[in-house]
Amino acid sequence: MSRKAPVGIKEIGAELGLSMMSVSRALRGVEGVSVDTREAILNVAKRMGYRPNRNARSLASAHSTLIGISLPTLFSDVFPEILAGMRATFDHAGFDTVIDTTDYSPAREADWVERMLDWNAAGLVLSGVDHAPELRQRLRDLQIPTLEIWDTTDDPIDISVGVDHYEAGFQLGQHLIACGYNRPAFVGVPEGRDRRADKRLEGLGTAFRTGGASNIIVQRIEGRAAFEAGSAATGGVLCAAPVRPDVICYLNDHMAFGGLSYCTKIGLAVPDDIGIAGFNDLEINKILPLSITTVVTQRHLMGATGAKNLVARINGAVIDRCVRIPTRLKEGQTTLRAARKT
Amino acid sequence: MSRKAPVGIKEIGAELGLSMMSVSRALRGVEGVSVDTREAILNVAKRMGYRPNRNARSLASAHSTLIGISLPTLFSDVFPEILAGMRATFDHAGFDTVIDTTDYSPAREADWVERMLDWNAAGLVLSGVDHAPELRQRLRDLQIPTLEIWDTTDDPIDISVGVDHYEAGFQLGQHLIACGYNRPAFVGVPEGRDRRADKRLEGLGTAFRTGGASNIIVQRIEGRAAFEAGSAATGGVLCAAPVRPDVICYLNDHMAFGGLSYCTKIGLAVPDDIGIAGFNDLEINKILPLSITTVVTQRHLMGATGAKNLVARINGAVIDRCVRIPTRLKEGQTTLRAARKT
DNA sequence: TTGTACGCGTTATCAT
């Protein structure tokens, strides 16, 4: 019952008395086969349970349908949402996606890119615009279609779609200034680990500085940038700081909610005793008793746009090298009302 | 400056006046090359920037280092945590992982498995034990190492590591009975979509039935099984139900927190007016003002164990076909204290 | 220890 012999193009051809080339053409749906022959071939292929050998195909053609996607992490919904946005486009265009998580290590990303190239990848998606030193030049030399997503730059490796994180930080900072805050703190991860977070902090810094606030107290914490870390780091901020901050900004909304919980737990009233702000407007924000003041990033749209552009790029179309998705401040209930509209 | 010519085994051999085979052997680190030759070859390979062609390698050897991992979704931390648990083992063993998300579609999973086989995958990881009808027999015929993870069964396709979701539901149900609850509700997704959730509900049902409670009111909701859906569905449960439940169990802790928020918002006191329970003990539970009563699943351990076993299986070792990771009830503050220890 | 011949399954090229 079990058919041990692998059925390939050769076997199908033999069955019908046709050459391998006709079979290959029919199977790939390219020109050069009569309608009858094609139909016959497809029938036999289905009946015999033919499956293409992708390795052979890729070796012979020097092409593949593989798109490699490098992400720092899958926690905290941001990257899964970007992925979800990309999926339909890649599926429709017939590409297979290979996801890797780098855990924010540029070295790991660079290694992984090489392995994807070893597989003859058709294109790459990298997170952010900060990579291992040689990677940029290498990908340019190879001329492999590469999408940098999530962050922005004027001069991407190839093409990019993302948000301006400095601007996002600046927007939030300006709003908080307008709310009357002037003793800001920031809770995040070690510097250099998440470059986007670093940029948001820079934007915040500029806004607060020009607004006449005191220097931002920065609290950094290892581990997953989520609820628990947000809570723990908040303890650090409130205890260790020389002056108690009047508002704490967090790397993202999950950390912010952790901080909000902590404040509530120790009896601090939010927003009266202290303000809380996050980034990204994550799903959880829709159901919190106190909605968090945050900056909206359109992650699904970003993924969809990025995938569409990368596919076009692979197909040789000329497209915008840089697409910037706008961010928007979203006032919540964890900060005081702004004195006047910013 | 740019070296257009792809450097392969042939080029390295030519450079040193050696045959391709010696180069191949040295590069793969197998026996049969003198130390000097090997060293020379490795040096030249590095200098010339040699990169192995994975497709050619896989085609010639009929092997690959690819492990395909099929997951229903990347949202809600469960599967990212399982992935994180598998990572170190697969990395060390030199395997590349290809992740696909099926969005709970068995058909999509089956299609994707075929594509992985087209790439000559060394092994597969599938989520759960419920798959498309023919998939099971197909993988057995092919004898491809396959790990089923997250759920349990006595007769896996090949090997399995997971938790007993029926038992998890039963544990929770028994505890809630001991707390005095007898008008239970369950909030989840449409039946058949998440088979593990279905099993947890079955376990709950058995426990409540034997405990003399009324039938479980079931509320199902489309979309991402997370905060927002949990909140929305709770509204449905409380309005539409003929009798108001005294405890609501949710598919997972994220939905449970959504429900908790909703109850608080409409002025219901938890746990005095109504009890709330979840599943999985997700990270968020560590920082909630009211910790959720839940059932602990050890997802990192599960991933690590599964990966270890799959690698052993690929290497031909004989291992346990079924590994069951125990679950444990974790009493929180969203339910009444149990009358006596269960 | 090293080398030779051949095949993996498919596609490109150039014929007919």
Add this chain to the structure above:
DNA sequence: ATGATAACGCGTACAA
């Protein structure tokens, strides 16, 4: 519209 031939880059099997 169809076919013959030669790659693609590497590994297996066997020989020297």
